[in-house]
Amino acid sequence: MAQKVMLTSAVTGAGDTTGKNPNVPVTPKEIAESAIESAKAGATVAHVHARDPETGGISHNLDHYREIVDRIRESETDVLINITSGGGGDFIPNLDTPAAGGDGTDIQTPHERHEPVGELLPEMCTLDCGSTNFGNMIYMSPTDWLREQAKLVKDSGVKPELECFDTGHIRFANQLVQEGLIDGDPMYQFCLGIPWGAASDVETISYMKGRIPENAEWSAFGIGRMQLPMVTQAALLGGNVRVGLEDNIFLKKGVLATNEQLVDQAVQQLQTNNIEIMTPQEAREKYNLRQPHGGK
Template identity: 80%
Template sequence: MTQKVLLTAAVTGAGDTTGKNKYVPVTPKEIADSAIESAKAGATVAHVHARDPKTGGISHNLDHYKEIIQRIRESDTDVIINITSGGGGDFIPNLSNPAVGGEGTDMQTPKERHEPVGSLLPEMCTLDCGSVNFGDMVYMSPTEWLREQARLIQESGVKPELECFDTGHLRFAKQLIAEGLLDGDPMFQFCLGIPWGAEADEETMMYMKNRLPENAHWSAFGIGRMQMPIVEMAAQHGGNVRVGLEDNLYLDKGVFARNEQLVDQAITKLHAANVEIMTPQEARIHFELRNPYGGEK
């Protein structure tokens, strides 16, 4: 039997990448267009962040998210929408005054982080399951904040994708399940290779996979040059996959990528391994997602 996987295109992210690759989408129209092109190339899911059209940096503006989602939903191309709920967690250490974040600190309450999800009701959203040293900053998601976010997501009916940047995040995600804060079969995502979280290698991926609940679905992605190797490893071991400019800027050494090119490259590798890509409607049924169209689309 041919294996089928969910393929996510993470089209922009929130990192300082817009000056490194001109194809990283910034405006709501660019982000929506890139999501649509990724779907046309074969992606099942578009994972979206909003950016400030003027600065290219992270945006929490609900109107930016509304425009992105509206443009995608009004297009003729079907794709599952997955909105980040991980914004507003960046703490820049200030050694001269450790109690106060330094320049660039961007913190939001759980309710603020949830606003785009609760207002726009995508099929899916991410839930970052713990704090981590993220390069030179600290990404902060304390446990009580996460419990509150999980409760808000549960009430919205949106399916959370449980983002695990390290093994402790996996443990806490299982605690949320034990506390009844997640409905249905859980969806985990292993976020591999981010400094200084879990390593992007097969041993680490399998360590995390082997500790999943029996009814769990899972996906994995690697950053930079490990993006495509992790695609192949995850599919080989029964997982779903993710590519996109949020995680990797290059199609090949020295060649900047577009999102749809990364999707196409991943599909070529998966087809060579006898792995097919789920359609959005197949994934809605398989993962028990809401259908915002209310029909068969």
């Protein structure tokens, strides 16, 4: 029997990519349509951030999230929805007043970060399991805040994807599991190649997967030019996979991508290695996710 993996399309993110690739979706309608097209190309999951339709920057507006989710659901396209809960963690150091954030700082409380998840009840959400240097920015996700946020996710019945950008994040994610804040078999996501976190290579995947619980599921992705190579490597090592314009805007050197092209390329690579893509319903059953219309 062929191996099966869950394939996620991270359709937009919140980074400064809209001016670099016009295919990056911005409005709720564009984001929903890109998620739908990704599903038609073979994606199991659509990972969703909202953007401000006017500026293209990050949006925490619940109405934007609601429109995205409603459009996907009303399309009757069967795709799992994975909403970010990692927004509002950006701290830009200000050398003149170190205790205050500079321009671009955007910090939300655990309850604010959880609001779109708690209100819209997708099948999945991300939970970023630690703070990290992110380029010249500090992404802030303190441990007590994470405990509070993990409890909110657990109470909502949504499956958290424990995002780990470095090896210390694995240790804290394990702690959340040990404290009973994660229901069922935990699901880890190894986020590789982001400056300055874990490296994007096979050795790092092997190290990280060797330090998660025996009953855990895992996925891994690389950014930029390492996105598509990491699809094959992660799947061959037994993990789920992710592509999308959040992490990489090119199909190949000098060729701008669409989300559905990246999904199609991932599908081709996996099938070449006799690896099939899970349907959304197969993933719901395998990972005990919420059923359509909020059922379990």
